[in-house]
Amino acid sequence: GQNIDQPTEMTATEGAIVQINCTYQTSGFNGLFWYQQHAGEAPTFLSYNVLDGLEEKGRFSSFLSRSKGYSYLLLKELQMKDSASYLCAVRVAGANNLFFGTGTRLTVIP
Amino acid sequence: DTGVSQDPRHKITKRGQNVTFRCDPISEHNRLYWYRQTLGQGPEFLTYFQNEAQLEKSRLLSDRFSAERPKGSFSTLEIQRTEQGDSAMYLCASSLEWGGASGPYNEQFFGPGTRLTVL
Numbered sequence: 001g002q003n004i005d006q007p008t009e010m011t012a013t014e015g016a017i018v019q020i021n022c023t024y025q026t027s028g029f030n031g032l033f034w035y036q037q038h039a040g041e042a043p044t045f046l047s048y049n050v051l052d053g054l055e056e057k058g059r060f061s062s063f064l065s066r067s068k069g070y071s072y073l074l075l076k077e078l079q080m081k082d083s084a085s086y087l088c089a090v091r092v093a094g095a096n097n098l099f100f101g102t103g104t105r106l107t108v109i110p
Numbered sequence: 111d112t113g114v115s116q117d118p119r120h121k122i123t124k125r126g127q128n129v130t131f132r133c134d135p136i137s138e139h140n141r142l143y144w145y146r147q148t149l150g151q152g153p154e155f156l157t158y159f160q161n162e163a164q165l166e167k168s169r170l171l172s173d174r175f176s177a178e179r180p181k182g183s184f185s186t187l188e189i190q191r192t193e194q195g196d197s198a199m200y201l202c203a204s205s206l207e208w209g210g211a212s213g214p215y216n217e218q219f220f221g222p223g224t225r226l227t228v229l
Contacts, residue, residue, distance in 0.1 A: 042220035100152030
């Protein structure tokens with residue numbers, strides 16, 4: 001079976017940095033995605049990792065370690081609009097769908 | 111074309127009724143996915159199409175559920191004899207898959223979803 005673990009909730013202060021961790025155990029691996037989802041809205045793509053290392057994209061960075069089955073999403077210079085759920089999703093080798101974690105609800109406070 | 115669209119955005123129905131949802135993907139995308147999301151959970155995969163062919167179905171997709179993509183463009187998801195447990199957000203996503211390789215170009219773009227409430 002497939003399993004993805006993320007913290008359920010996190011709180012951080014405006015202007016700060018927050019790291020959202022994701023660990024996965026899947027039967028094969030073919031890429032890890034991070035999506036942002038505001039309440040009542042569709043998930044929107046943030047980042048993609050398939051090789052080990054850090055991918056940086058503006059205020060957002062994502063890291064992957066395939067040997068550890070571990071990824072994190074780093075959000076810098078937090079803004080109030082970053083309050084949302086962050087979904088970690090794995091594309092399993094040989095499959096075409098994404099397997100999602102339950103998401104981490106981030107609340108940014110002033 | 112500004113993205114994936116879904117219709118209706120909200121549907122309230124009584125238990126036992128049939129419902130149908132529509133998804134219009136990004137026009138050049140050849141893959142279309144259906145997911146279901148309940149409160150506090152991540153999306154769960156239901157089925158996907160490559161052009162008009164339905165290539166994979168999840169075990170979550172009971173025989174009350176059927177999906178079509180007749181011309182390889184829009185898709186419909188029908189739920190027959192709805193049950194209260196079917197209440198969820200139904201998300202559609204599309205992607206452009208090419209060359210058999212996976213990469214950021216295989217990003218799935220999600221629609222706004224159809225929220226189904228079964229009374």
